[in-house]
Amino acid sequence: xxxxxxxHCQLTMMRIAQENRSGWLIISVTGRADALAAQALEExxxxxxxxxxxxxxxxxxxxxxxxxxxxxxxxxxxxxQTRNCxxxxxxxxxxxxxxxxxxxxxxxxxxxxxxxx
Amino acid sequence: MLTILEQTVLxxxxxxxxxxxxxxxxxxxxxxxxxxxxxxALAKKIDTGTDTVQLLNTTPSGHAASDFCLAxxxxxxxxxxxxxxxxxxxxxxxxLEDTALQGLVxxxxxxxxxxxxxxxxxxxxxxxxxxKPRQDVKLRLVETILSDEIPAxxxxxxxxxxxxxxxxxxxxxxxxLDGRQERIRVLCNLESISRAVFAAIRELDLHIRSAxxxxx
Numbered sequence: 017x018x019x020x021x022x023x024h025c026q027l028t029m030m031r032i033a034q035e036n037r038s039g040w041l042i043i044s045v046t047g048r049a050d051a052l053a054a055q056a057l058e059e060x061x062x063x064x065x066x067x068x069x070x071x072x073x074x075x076x077x078x079x080x081x082x083x084x085x086x087x088x089x090x091x092x093x094x095x096x097q098t099r100n101c102x103x104x105x106x107x108x109x110x111x112x113x114x115x116x117x118x119x120x121x122x123x124x125x126x127x128x129x130x131x132x133x
Numbered sequence: 134m135l136t137i138l139e140q141t142v143l144x145x146x147x148x149x150x151x152x153x154x155x156x157x158x159x160x161x162x163x164x165x166x167x168x169x170x171x172x173x174a175l176a177k178k179i180d181t182g183t184d185t186v187q188l189l190n191t192t193p194s195g196h197a198a199s200d201f202c203l204a205x206x207x208x209x210x211x212x213x214x215x216x217x218x219x220x221x222x223x224x225x226x227x228x229l230e231d232t233a234l235q236g237l238v239x240x241x242x243x244x245x246x247x248x249x250x251x252x253x254x255x256x257x258x259x260x261x262x263x264x265k266p267r268q269d270v271k272l273r274l275v276e277t278i279l280s281d282e283i284p285a286x287x288x289x290x291x292x293x294x295x296x297x298x299x300x301x302x303x304x305x306x307x308x309x310l311d312g313r314q315e316r317i318r319v320l321c322n323l324e325s326i327s328r329a330v331f332a333a334i335r336e337l338d339l340h341i342r343s344a345x346x347x348x349x
Binding site: 050051052082083084086087090091093094097114115118119120121123124125 | 174177179180181182183187189282283284285286289319322323324325326328
């Protein structure tokens with residue numbers, strides 16, 4: 017397991033960390049994924065698709081996601097698809113899961129309850 | 134880069150009449166309101182939750198329609214739902230349409246012509262000068278609907294606005310649309326702004342049906 021680089025989004029309450037585990041690049045997103053954090057999230061996911069072919073986005077520490085946050089996830093998944101990467105969103109808590117259910121994100125993204133590794 | 138509002142108007146424009154062509158006339162006002170909302174979201178002026186809208190930045194974006202709506206929103210901090218603002222901006226449909234047409238003329242995509250019919254009625258027309266932007270919009274709609282790829286956020290917005298205003302018939306055959314109903318439904322549900330537009334349209338339809346029923 018490698019040390020986890022951490023990116024703090026200064027303007028909002030979001031934190032992104034990444035680590036390699038069993039062939040997967042785990043991107044852990046905690047706090048709030050809103051418009052202020054969306055660009056940092058999108059850039060982190062895009063960069064991840066250039067580092068690994070298997071990406072898991074761990075949302076177990078995410079408290080809130082707005083439409084801008086959802087778009088960032090969508091763009092990240094799109095970048096992964098373009099580069100033939102496996103991309104899975106994992107562990108959303110109830111509030112975030114409700115947003116996924118209302119928007120039907122499960123029809124577009126692969127969403128799992130637990131991390132694949 | 135054209136705004137979502139400009140792309141919608143471009144797609145809906147009947148060059149002969151200079152009016153927006155839509156098989157669902159009442160819905161076009163809601164669709165234009167939704168398009169402006171998407172432009173504000175793309176410009177990072179607003180963010181939305183499942184129902185609510187948050188104003189992030191009131192600095193003008195440089196687009197007249199967006200800036201008008203932004204200024205209206207800044208005056209009313211008590212109005213916080215996406216649906217309420219869609220209903221509000223729907224009333225400015227004609228202004229939004231005119232502003233978008235002016236923008237398309239300024240970009241050299243359309244030409245503005247006026248003539249007089251029967252010596253008294255002024256008639257406006259907007260002939261196409263450069264058809265490429267409209268073809269690009271149509272192509273993006275076709276590709277987004279017919280493929281199973283993960284869509285770009287802006288294309289999701291465009292599909293939902295085109296569906297709401299009944300414009301998808303202009304880009305795909307009925308058979309193709311029938312075969313891709315599930316994909317269209319998924320795309321139209323992804324954004325809270327689209328959901329508010331469709332909810333407003335559904336409610337309007339119910340009111341109209343109810344009014345028709347009670348009139349018999």
